[in-house]
Amino acid sequence: MESRHILITGASSGIGLEAAQQLAAAGHRLTLPCRSQARADALGELLAKRQLQDQVSRPLGDLADLASVEQLAATLLEQGMPIDTLVLNAGLQYSGASEPRWSAQGFELTLAVNHLAHQALLQRLLPLLLASPQPRVVVTASEVHDPSTPGGRVGQPAGVGNLEGLRQGPGAAMVDGQTPFNAEKAYKDSKLCNLLMARALAASLAEQQHKMPVLTWSPGLVIPRGSGGFFRYSREHNPLGQTLFALLARDLLRVSETPARAGALLAELAAGPVAQETGFSYRSNRLVGPGQLRFETREPSAEASNDALAEQLWQLSASLVGLQADQGLNHH
Numbered sequence: 661m662e663s664r665h666i667l668i669t670g671a672s673s674g675i676g677l678e679a680a681q682q683l684a685a686a687g688h689r690l691t692l693p694c695r696s697q698a699r700a701d702a703l704g705e706l707l708a709k710r711q712l713q714d715q716v717s718r719p720l721g722d723l724a725d726l727a728s729v730e731q732l733a734a735t736l737l738e739q740g741m742p743i744d745t746l747v748l749n750a751g752l753q754y755s756g757a758s759e760p761r762w763s764a765q766g767f768e769l770t771l772a773v774n775h776l777a778h779q780a781l782l783q784r785l786l787p788l789l790l791a792s793p794q795p796r797v798v799v800t801a802s803e804v805h806d807p808s809t810p811g812g813r814v815g816q817p818a819g820v821g822n823l824e825g826l827r828q829g830p831g832a833a834m835v836d837g838q839t840p841f842n843a844e845k846a847y848k849d850s851k852l853c854n855l856l857m858a859r860a861l862a863a864s865l866a867e868q869q870h871k872m873p874v875l876t877w878s879p880g881l882v883i884p885r886g887s888g889g890f891f892r893y894s895r896e897h898n899p900l901g902q903t904l905f906a907l908l909a910r911d912l913l914r915v916s917e918t919p920a921r922a923g924a925l926l927a928e929l930a931a932g933p934v935a936q937e938t939g940f941s942y943r944s945n946r947l948v949g950p951g952q953l954r955f956e957t958r959e960p961s962a963e964a965s966n967d968a969l970a971e972q973l974w975q976l977s978a979s980l981v982g983l984q985a986d987q988g989l990n991h992h
């Protein structure tokens with residue numbers, strides 16, 4: 661595969677960082693937005709240690725602030741370098757919190773970072789994707805979007821209702837606008853939104869006759885060793901519970917995936933050959949036996965496959981982030 665220009669959100673830790681290191685080592689050119697200068701510097705040091713910093717830029721872009729996302733996109737558009745792969749991977753979960761947290765614009769933080777900022781970035785950067793000879797979008801979702809999966813069955817199931825919370829706008833604690841705030845459900849709902857957004861994108865691209873695969877995937881349960889990464893917010897609320905959970909899931913039951921292997925799956929989706937030239941697909945890294953995960957194409961949940969809901973979510977989200985629903989799509 662020839663060298664690609666790949667933008668990855670959430671690449672300063674976890675799966676995104678693993679994928680970024682593997683892609684940089686393979687000679688791809690990377691843009692890795694970081695939410696603060698401190699994160700950008702730390703990432704730069706880490707990459708320099710491994711002699712991987714040459715092809716990597718680390719612009720500032722805080723997904724918890726739509727003004728910062730807009731600034732990031734404006735900078736990239738001004739530079740004008742086509743993007744071959746856009747990887748929407750950043751994910752935030754603050755399990756165990758009883759009160760919602762809020763983004764700079766007053767949206768519940770899980771939804772703001774995991775979904776709204778990603779749609780805002782995606783729509784603004786579509787002209788750079790469409791300028792690539794072989795563009796693709798990769799979206800990191802999660803099995804928990806599906807109430808029939810083991811992770812999806814724990815606690816309240818994902819479900820966005822008729823998107824009443826989005827219709828209410830800033831200040832709504834949940835996407836459905838009905839259920840009381842629940843941090844775990846907020847995360848599941850945001851991952852459901854990721855899949856619906858990807859589905860709406862694929863439909864709009866097809867309508868405009870743009871060839872672009874939209875690859876969505878679930879990495880499975882990834883539990884890093886040490887304190888960083890995805891579970892850092894949960895540890896604030898329940899450090900012992902999180903440690904025991906990690907020990908049980910990772911070391912005893914062996915139901916989890918390693919960050920390195922999950923990163924390799926993401927790197928392959930970002931730069932490897934694609935099975936289809938265009939349209940939506942979903943792959944999941946699912947447990948088939950102790951210590952055995954199989955990565956294969958699957959159907960997302962019924963709710964995640966609802967085209968009318970996907971279209972509604974796209975329209976509402978576009979207006980909440982200050983864009984037209986067709987912005988970026990009618991660019992040639």
